[in-house]
Amino acid sequence: MPFPILRTPFVVLSEIISILEPNETVTASFCSKNFKCLLKNHFRQKVHLTWEAYMVDVENVGKVTMAEPGIEERVAVLLAVHVSKLNETTHKIVEIYGYKTSFSSGHLILYFEDQVSGSKWIVNYVTDLFNIAVRGLAIGRSSTWAVDWINERQEKPLCRFGLLTPTNNDSKADESVDNVLKNVRASDYIAIDEYVSDNYRFNGKLGPVKILILWRNGHWVTCDNLMNFDAMDIHIGDSRLTISDLNPFLRHWRAGGSPRLHYLEVCSENGRVFEEIFDDDLEIVRTNEEGRYRISCVKTMVIRNCYRIRRMDGIGALVKCYRQRFYMIVQHEKASN
Amino acid sequence: MSSTEQGTSSAAPAEPTTAPESAAAPEVPESFYYVHGKDKVVHKVSAGALQHSALIHGMISNLGYTEEQAKANPFPFENIDGDILQMVVDWCNQHKGKPTPPEDTNLPKQKEKLFDLVLAVNYLEIKELLTYCCKQVAMMVKGKSPEEIREIWMIPTDAEDEAAEKEAKKRAGKEAAGETAAAAGDAK
Numbered sequence: 001m002p003f004p005i006l007r008t009p010f011v012v013l014s015e016i017i018s019i020l021e022p023n024e025t026v027t028a029s030f031c032s033k034n035f036k037c038l039l040k041n042h043f044r045q046k047v048h049l050t051w052e053a054y055m056v057d058v059e060n061v062g063k064v065t066m067a068e069p070g071i072e073e074r075v076a077v078l079l080a081v082h083v084s085k086l087n088e089t090t091h092k093i094v095e096i097y098g099y100k101t102s103f104s105s106g107h108l109i110l111y112f113e114d115q116v117s118g119s120k121w122i123v124n125y126v127t128d129l130f131n132i133a134v135r136g137l138a139i140g141r142s143s144t145w146a147v148d149w150i151n152e153r154q155e156k157p158l159c160r161f162g163l164l165t166p167t168n169n170d171s172k173a174d175e176s177v178d179n180v181l182k183n184v185r186a187s188d189y190i191a192i193d194e195y196v197s198d199n200y201r202f203n204g205k206l207g208p209v210k211i212l213i214l215w216r217n218g219h220w221v222t223c224d225n226l227m228n229f230d231a232m233d234i235h236i237g238d239s240r241l242t243i244s245d246l247n248p249f250l251r252h253w254r255a256g257g258s259p260r261l262h263y264l265e266v267c268s269e270n271g272r273v274f275e276e277i278f279d280d281d282l283e284i285v286r287t288n289e290e291g292r293y294r295i296s297c298v299k300t301m302v303i304r305n306c307y308r309i310r311r312m313d314g315i316g317a318l319v320k321c322y323r324q325r326f327y328m329i330v331q332h333e334k335a336s337n
Numbered sequence: 338m339s340s341t342e343q344g345t346s347s348a349a350p351a352e353p354t355t356a357p358e359s360a361a362a363p364e365v366p367e368s369f370y371y372v373h374g375k376d377k378v379v380h381k382v383s384a385g386a387l388q389h390s391a392l393i394h395g396m397i398s399n400l401g402y403t404e405e406q407a408k409a410n411p412f413p414f415e416n417i418d419g420d421i422l423q424m425v426v427d428w429c430n431q432h433k434g435k436p437t438p439p440e441d442t443n444l445p446k447q448k449e450k451l452f453d454l455v456l457a458v459n460y461l462e463i464k465e466l467l468t469y470c471c472k473q474v475a476m477m478v479k480g481k482s483p484e485e486i487r488e489i490w491m492i493p494t495d496a497e498d499e500a501a502e503k504e505a506k507k508r509a510g511k512e513a514a515g516e517t518a519a520a521a522g523d524a525k
Contacts, residue, residue, distance in 0.1 A: 001448040003474055005490040008452075012459050012471060019475040030483040031492040094484060103482035 006035075017042045022051050022066040022130070023107045026077040029129055030096050030108060036129065043131045054136035055123050055150070057143035058164065060085075062119030064126045076107050078126055080118030083111040116145060136160040137186075141172055141194065144179040151185060161186035163194050174200045181206055189213075190231075196220055207231050208260070219269055227252050232262045233295070238269040246326060247279045250319070254282065254311050263293045263301070264328040274321035276307065284309045284319070291318035291329035303327050369404065370397055371411035372426070376419030379411045386429040391462035417457045421450060425457055428466055437465040 005013065017039060020028065029036040043049060054074055056063040062080035067073065083100065086093070091102035091109075100111040112118030127134060133156040139146050141163075150158060163180050173195045181202050184190060186209055193215035200220045206212065207230030214221065218236040223245040226234070246266070253261065268274060278284040287308040293301045306320035306327075317330040370387055373379045387393045393412060402410065414422060451473060458467045478486045487494065493501065 001451070002489055002491045003448075003452055003477060005474065006492065008455060009459055012455055012467070015467065015471040016474050019472055020478075024475070024478055027481070027483055028478060028486050028490075031487045031490070032495050032498060034495075034498050035492050094482075096483070106480050108483070 013038075014042060021075060023075050023077040026064075026126060026129065027103070027106075027108055030101075040129055040131070043129065046131075049130060049132060051130065051132070052135040052159070053123075053126055053130065053132055054138065054160070055119070055134050055146060056138045057119050057146050058138065058140035060115050060142075062115065062122055064122050066126075076105070078107060078122045079109040080112055080115070080122045081109055082115045082118070083113055086111045119143075119146070120149065134158065136162075138162040138164055140164060141176045144176045147180055147183045151183060158184070158186040160189040162189075162191040164191070173197070178202065191215060193217075204228070205230065211235075218267075223248050226264075227257055229258070230260060232260050234261070234263070235265045235267075237267045239266045240269055241266055241326075242272075243275055243277050243321065243326070246274075247282065250278070250282050250284075250309060250328075253317070254309065256312065261328075262330050262332065263295065264326070265301070266326040268324045268326075271324055273323055274326045276321045278307065278309075278319075282309055287318065289318060291320070291327070291331070293329045301327065301329070303329060368402075368407070370402070370407045372414060372422065373411045374414050374417040374419040374422035378419050378423075380422065380426045382426055382429060383433060386426070386433040389429045389432060389463045389465065390425075391464070393461060414457075414461075416460065418453055421453045421457045424450070424454060425461060425463065425466070429463070432465070 005016065008016070017025065025039060029039050050068050051066045052069055054065045054067070056065055060082055063076055064078045065074035065076050067075065086100060086102075091104065093100050093102055095101070096108075096110075102109050102111075110118060110122060112121065123134060133154045134150055135158060137146060137150055137158050137160070139162070144163075147161075161180075161184050163176065174197050177192060177194050177196050177200065180192065182204055188209065189211045190206070190209050191211075191213040194217065196217050196219075198219070201222075202220060202225060205228045206225075209231050211233040212229055212231035213235040214237055215235075216237045218238050219240045221236050221239055221241065223241065226236075226241070226249050249258075252258065266274075284307045287306060288304075289306070289308065291301075291303040291306060295301050303318060303320040303322075306318045308316055308318055310316045315330065315332060317328055319329075320327045368384045369381050370384060370393070371379050371381055372393070384397060387397065396412065400406075417425075451470065455467070455470045455474070458470055477489050481489065486492065
């Protein structure tokens, strides 16, 4: 039984629109230009919209996903796919705004001749509809153009960024990681999971960001890099740093370097074990204290039987080498108590 | 040794509390009011049930009717169909004095009545019921394509909108011409 939504009073219409999930809103916006306009006006009047938009561009599929802040599970609202992937026998094709579209899994898929234009088109469409900026960006190796594009299109920096889904080790990987490290701006989270060659080096600065994660292939990170990372929470996987490299870092930290650091975790490459050999001048002492750091909503890192190191200004940190891992938990709160 | 652990927080057990024994309040007889819709069928509704409607609640709180006066002066809602008003009254009775749950299974199920129900509920300012109705309207398009949504919500296509706009312009033009002609006639 149809429901003539456009004949309902404004208050009712606003209430219905507020209840819609973001993918439903986006799909409904394709009903007509007038209806899109109505939805746009609704979101322009809304002082605070809780939904955040994320751009995902991996393996020739562009996607806009949305979620409430703090919610990991995001719902896809619009997809841009290369027209070569269109299968007219399995999908019902409808032309909208001159583009072929199909509908599947609760969202529209638009088919474009040019993948990059398509990805840009869907991001512009969704952000314009909800009157919001892109908050998160997750890309594959061939989509690093999106970093510069986002930087140019909006003043508000990204909140989260991920360079993801490495498939093989080719020469483009170094280039993509380099482009990302040099240009990405994200306030909360930068995660990189990509192959880079043995010769790859990075000489710039990275951050400020709250969390920096190099899931794998962090072999390129030197002590200098570590000193230049402006992050509160740093995780480095597959690292070639040794305890001899980390001693200068601890010295730099004692002298007031990396002042925002709360947590550092370095995981060595090829199962190499970190030995607890600290330079005397660091004045590191054994302690029975327990170090705790909340690394996610559901996970807290706890280190015991560790070492204490103190900065010149009195702030302390606990460090621990445990098999292939080096941990450092800075106790900012203890200094302020 | 290092380890990770699931973040847990243990709240202190709540202190058992005892409510003060209140002196048994004298029972106040419940007052009733009367409403009717387009069909003139009068429904007797308690003031408690009517509290859901901000409109009626505002009206009765200023009246101070006696039972007899209330009976003699039912609130007329000529813009609401009788069966719709019956649904609203039933819902108000079912939810009298109860906190409204987040999902309501007592919603009227007849989809064909939903539009009229929404208009009535909006007019009577029954916020919770309006929210439930709006949820039901929103649910109608879950998992639907733009063409399906257009059909379900009766949204005109761009071509239909353009045609309607042209028609409206034409009509406005004709009306304006008619008015000009009438004004010219008056002047003569």
